[in-house]
Amino acid sequence: MNFSGWVFLTVSWGIIIGLASLCFIKVFSKKEVK
Amino acid sequence: MKQGKKRDNWGSRLGIIMAVAGSAIGLGNFLRFPAKAATNGGGAFMIPYFVSLFLLGIPLMWIEWTLGRYGGGFEHGTAPGIFHSIWQKNRFIKYFGVIGIFGPLVIFIYYTFIESWTLAYSFFALTGNYSAITEQSAMQGFLRGFQGLEHNQYFNGLGTAYIFFLITFALNIWVIYYGIKGGIEKLCKWAMPLLFVFGLILLFRVVTLGTPDLSRPELNISNGFGFLWNPDFSALKSARVWLEAAGQIFFTLSVGIGVILTYASYLSKGDDVVLSGLTAASTNEVAEVILGGSIIIPAAFVFFGQADLQAIARSGVFNLGFVTMPLVLNKLPLAAILGFFWFFLLFLAGITSSVSLAQPAIAFLEDEFDINRKKAVSIFGVVSFLLCQPAIFFLGRGVVDELDFWGGTFFLVLFATIETVLFVWVFGMDNAWDEIHKGADMRIPKVYKFIIKYITPLFLFIILGMWFWQEWLPIIFMKNISCADRPFIVATRIGLAVIFLTLAALVRIAWRKKKLQGEKIR
Numbered sequence: 001m002n003f004s005g006w007v008f009l010t011v012s013w014g015i016i017i018g019l020a021s022l023c024f025i026k027v028f029s030k031k032e033v034k
Numbered sequence: 035m036k037q038g039k040k041r042d043n044w045g046s047r048l049g050i051i052m053a054v055a056g057s058a059i060g061l062g063n064f065l066r067f068p069a070k071a072a073t074n075g076g077g078a079f080m081i082p083y084f085v086s087l088f089l090l091g092i093p094l095m096w097i098e099w100t101l102g103r104y105g106g107g108f109e110h111g112t113a114p115g116i117f118h119s120i121w122q123k124n125r126f127i128k129y130f131g132v133i134g135i136f137g138p139l140v141i142f143i144y145y146t147f148i149e150s151w152t153l154a155y156s157f158f159a160l161t162g163n164y165s166a167i168t169e170q171s172a173m174q175g176f177l178r179g180f181q182g183l184e185h186n187q188y189f190n191g192l193g194t195a196y197i198f199f200l201i202t203f204a205l206n207i208w209v210i211y212y213g214i215k216g217g218i219e220k221l222c223k224w225a226m227p228l229l230f231v232f233g234l235i236l237l238f239r240v241v242t243l244g245t246p247d248l249s250r251p252e253l254n255i256s257n258g259f260g261f262l263w264n265p266d267f268s269a270l271k272s273a274r275v276w277l278e279a280a281g282q283i284f285f286t287l288s289v290g291i292g293v294i295l296t297y298a299s300y301l302s303k304g305d306d307v308v309l310s311g312l313t314a315a316s317t318n319e320v321a322e323v324i325l326g327g328s329i330i331i332p333a334a335f336v337f338f339g340q341a342d343l344q345a346i347a348r349s350g351v352f353n354l355g356f357v358t359m360p361l362v363l364n365k366l367p368l369a370a371i372l373g374f375f376w377f378f379l380l381f382l383a384g385i386t387s388s389v390s391l392a393q394p395a396i397a398f399l400e401d402e403f404d405i406n407r408k409k410a411v412s413i414f415g416v417v418s419f420l421l422c423q424p425a426i427f428f429l430g431r432g433v434v435d436e437l438d439f440w441g442g443t444f445f446l447v448l449f450a451t452i453e454t455v456l457f458v459w460v461f462g463m464d465n466a467w468d469e470i471h472k473g474a475d476m477r478i479p480k481v482y483k484f485i486i487k488y489i490t491p492l493f494l495f496i497i498l499g500m501w502f503w504q505e506w507l508p509i510i511f512m513k514n515i516s517c518a519d520r521p522f523i524v525a526t527r528i529g530l531a532v533i534f535l536t537l538a539a540l541v542r543i544a545w546r547k548k549k550l551q552g553e554k555i556r
Contacts, residue, residue, distance in 0.1 A: 001260030008077025009263045015084065016319045023313035027047060030309070030475045 041109060041401070042214040043300045047310060049219035054099075054297055054314035055321075056222040056386030058288040059229065061148065063322040064380060065351035067282060068331040072262050072347050074278050075269025080323075082270070082279035086493075087319070090280060093482065093490040094289040094450055095315050097457050099307035100470045102298025108556045111299040111397030113292050113453070114541045119556055121460050128545065132537045133449040134292030135394045139537075140441025140530065141291070142391040143418055144425040144434045149384030150202035152377050154180065154195065155356065159373030163188075164360055170346075173357045183430045192426070199426060202385070207415045209389050210396060213407055214300050218389050225382045226317075232379040233325035239372060240333045246365070253339055258332030261340060273500070280497055285442075286322055287315055290450030293390045296397045304473040312476075321383075329376075330354055333362045355380065392418070402544035421533070424526065431522035432515060439509055440530055447501065451494045454486075463487045 001009070044050040071079045105116030113134025117127045158164050167173045178184045182192030189195075209217045245254040269275045288294060298307060335343050338358070346358050363373045392414060399410035425434050457466050467483055508514060515523055 001256050002264050005077050005260045005264035008080055008265055009259065012077075012080045012084075012323055016316065016323050020313070020316035020320050023309060023316050026309055026475060027051065027313050030047075030306070 045215040052222040052226045055317035057390035058318040059321045060387040063326045065355045067322045067326045069347045074275045075266045077263040077265035082276040086280040086283040090493045091283040091287045093486045095311045098294035099298045099311040102295040103301045106299030111401045137445045138391040138394045143421040144437045150199040152380040154198035156377040211411045229382040232375045237328045258335035261335045262331045290446040296394045306475040308474040436526045
């Protein structure tokens, strides 16, 4: 894989893991639905 | 629905997030996404993909969650009632909502059959039915024999496939029978984590493949990832690549089907939809980009090389999943276990989607006809079982492709466009914005008010127009259908029209019945 490939993989994974982590942290810190 | 009758509800917030994510995570995450990315610019594909995610997918997700919760407040769990609640003065709008029951029903009737292949192959992996096969053509023959498309040394008819279909269908009905909290939520709360565990094990195995054939050092796992991720920026100049990315986002998030409307209708008025919707969407993205993008294409590259893989990726997603992947896994130690993980992962992705596809029709019977769940599931079970049969017995005649076009593509985009226009322009953007934020655990950035009002509908109209002109017209006019298959395609279309008109008639009957009973329909 060339350098640009690594950049695209890292940025894409970063965006997705970052978004999912933030969401789940927020979900578990908030109230539950009944 | 009569006053005082209690609708089903979710047991926990995590439950609905897992259920919506389960509905979205399907076979496409593991088969369609990597094939599309690899053949449409590699890493560069992620630019239009993320643009579509943030401008089309996530806004649509929020729209559907909000519409569903709003309609649930009036005891409507499906689009006819929800659309009516939004635009009470228009007596025709409920008929546009029929698409929200028709689409998932049509997808259900072929999806369950495909899902049953994954269950069968999970079994075959453990019993070693295909373990001796080492050639693409032989594995293709195994699949075709199993599907009943040819008689060969592996299968002598459709019998085995039909038994697995019956098991899969019964499992679906069993889960649905126990309702939202007791069936779907329970399933998704264990199936989703298990799917991720299987996916991570396979990802680890693929990443540690190294260079299996030392005489061909270029076939290594780094180059395998490179095949998928090395960007080809020239692809970005092609409108087709942008449309493919938008289409992938559309299909992967399960928006425009009607399922999210129904799931969200079981929320209470004060329950958050912003954070929950975003969490479900991001869970789907983890499964698609991280797991889906790291298993099949890099692994297949290592064993087959670039030229063969390009041909395989273009030959269709079923070849990737049911022909290429078993061949790859057969070359590894513990092939039976890894094969089981792969196909059972697909089965879990499938069943969490198919139960969601059944729910709108059942909710419609429960909410609009006051039928109890047991009876509604029985009616759905009998009707959908009969409707599944043409997809099984005429697979080779293009019936599944036809059902997928109308139920899983055409009406999907049309439905998303209708619901977006209704939400933004009829309900009004200010009302919509307030409704989205009721009980919200986070605020949506204000720029999304502009995006949801202008960009998302514009995006949808462009997709609708371009697809209609470039791809759909030849399908509608049966340009690439052989003369021998045309009667089957015409019969499928007549069948679909009958289903649609029957559902429209049922909507009319339900509304008339309520009117006669003096119920105020809101």
